[in-house]
Amino acid sequence: xxxxxxxxxxxxxxxxxxxxxxxxxxxxxxxxxxxxxxxxxxxxxxxxxxxxxxxxxxxxxxxxxxxxxxxxxxxxxxxxxxxxxxxxxxxxxxxxxxxxxxxxxxxxxxxxxxxxxxxxxxxxxxxxxxxxxxxxxxxxxxxxxxxxxxxxxxxxxxxxxxxxxxxx
Ligand SMILES: [Zn+2]
Ligand SMILES: [Zn+2]
Numbered sequence: 578x579x580x581x582x583x584x585x586x587x588x589x590x591x592x593x594x595x596x597x598x599x600x601x602x603x604x605x606x607x608x609x610x611x612x613x614x615x616x617x618x619x620x621x622x623x624x625x626x627x628x629x630x631x632x633x634x635x636x637x638x639x640x641x642x643x644x645x646x647x648x649x650x651x652x653x654x655x656x657x658x659x660x661x662x663x664x665x666x667x668x669x670x671x672x673x674x675x676x677x678x679x680x681x682x683x684x685x686x687x688x689x690x691x692x693x694x695x696x697x698x699x700x701x702x703x704x705x706x707x708x709x710x711x712x713x714x715x716x717x718x719x720x721x722x723x724x725x726x727x728x729x730x731x732x733x734x735x736x737x738x739x740x741x742x743x744x745x
Pocket of ligand 2: 714
C-alpha cells in the first residue's frame with residue numbers, strides 16, 4: 578500500500594485521495610481469535626502540511642468470530658479511522674516520536690493499517706453487550722430461549738448447611 582508523494586510534495590495544503598483494496602493475507606493480520614473475510618478497503622487522503630506528510634483515512638472490513646459467551650459465529654462490519662504524519666528521513670533528522678520516517682517517492686502505509694486493525698480489536702469477542710451466553714446447566718443458548726433451568730449457584734458453605742437442615 579504505497580502512496581505516491583510526488584504531487585503532494587509540490588502542492589502544500591492540497592489533498593490527494595488514495596484507495597487500496599487488500600486482504601488479511603496480504604496484510605498479514607492472521608490471528609487465532611478471529612478472521613477477516615474478503616476485502617479490506619482503505620480510503621483516505623494525503624496532504625503536505627509543509628512540515629510533514631499527513632496521511633488520514635478509513636479502514637473497512639468484515640470480522641468473523643465466535644462469540645466467547647454464546648459460541649455462535651458472527652460476522653460484524655468494522656470501520657476504523659487512522660491519521661499519521663510522515664517525514665522524509667533523507668533530508669531531515671527525525672526529531673519527534675510522533676512521526677514516521679520515509680524516503681523516496683512513496684509512503685508505505687501497510688504497517689500503519691495493520692496496527693490500526695490489530696489494536697482496535699476488543700479483548701473479548703462478544704456478539705453483543707446484551708449476549709446472555711449459554712446455560713451452565715443444559716448448554717442452551719439463552720439468547721434464543723430460556724430453558725428454565727435453575728442457574729442459581731449456591732455458596733458451598735450454604736450448601737453444606739442446607740444438607741444438614743435437610744437431614745433433620
Ligand atoms: Zn453471543
Ligand atoms: Zn438450561
